[in-house]
Amino acid sequence: MQDSKVRNEEKVPSSISRMSQMKEDRRRVMTSGKWHEYVSGWTACVVNIFATFPINKTIFRQVLYGISMKEAFQQLRGEGVSTLYRGVGPPLIQKSAGGSIMFGSYFQIREYLKQRSYPIASPTAALCAGCIEAVLTPLERVQVLLQNSKYNAHFKHTPDALVTLGREFGLKEYYRGLTDLTCFKCDSPSSIAKFVSDFVSGAFLGGIISTIFYPVNVTKTHMQSKIGGTFLSFSTVFRQLLKERGFVGMFKGVHLNYTRSFISWGIINVSFEFVQSKLLILFPIQKILK
Secondary structure, eight states: HHHHHHHHHHHHHHHHHHHHHHHHHHHHHHHHHHHHHHHHHHHHHHHHHHHHHHHHHHHHHHHHHHOOOHHHHHHHHHOOGGGGTOOOHHHHHHEEEEHHHHHHHHHHHHHHHHHHOTTHHHHHHHHHHHHHHGGGGGHHHHHHHHGGGGGGGTOOOOOHHHHHHHHOOGGGGGGGTTTHHHHHHHHHHHHHGGGGGGGGHHHHHHHHHHHHHHHHHHHHHHHHHHOOSSOOOOOHHHHHHHHHHHHHTTTTTTTHHHHHHHHHHHHHHHHHHHHHHHHHHOOHHHHHHH
């Protein structure tokens, strides 16, 4: 009887130890591979920015001035090839950092919520990732100013624009348009299209969503293209633009935008999957567990 009691007492700590070890292994598997998504997201966004920036700049001119694609193209051609990539610095920093944060935080938050049996883990993780990405607003703000030909002589480059904006107009000027930008981030392809990994579905979904929210993007661009003066609300600027351009005018450039989104999210999804697969081969999680 005593021997049996001793054996039972030995089994209990042994079982607890095994369970603790299993939990520790699962935790290490989750945390050891988390950096793969951050690196993959960063790389995918860098590739995409250089590939699609000229298209993005053309769309920007259409959005800002309400002109046709031909007129926007003629503007850029008149400014010369040397200025074609003017303003690429902010999106290169913002989008690559944002992409890294977006993909990495999305997967981490989703795993955290799934562990706790949260019913809508994926949408909630996407919403949180979009909000986190919105903290990079100052870089997007500067990007808008650098792409605006009106400020070609006012700002030399990204650091100059950042310093000048803060020195002359204060910290709040960096965050003009933050409210609608946050909403746009949470509902944009940045938060949703990553649910799918193949080129066609990701690109198609990104194009559809960017088209639906195109008027939001138009309003955001107009809010961020101004320096100084009164901070107008999103609804005020939206109504002004709607009155000036009409409903159809709010979608000026949407065709090129859809094409850009299709190409962009195709590139991002394929690049992300490719880089992640290579990283997992070079740095498999199993090696870290040993």
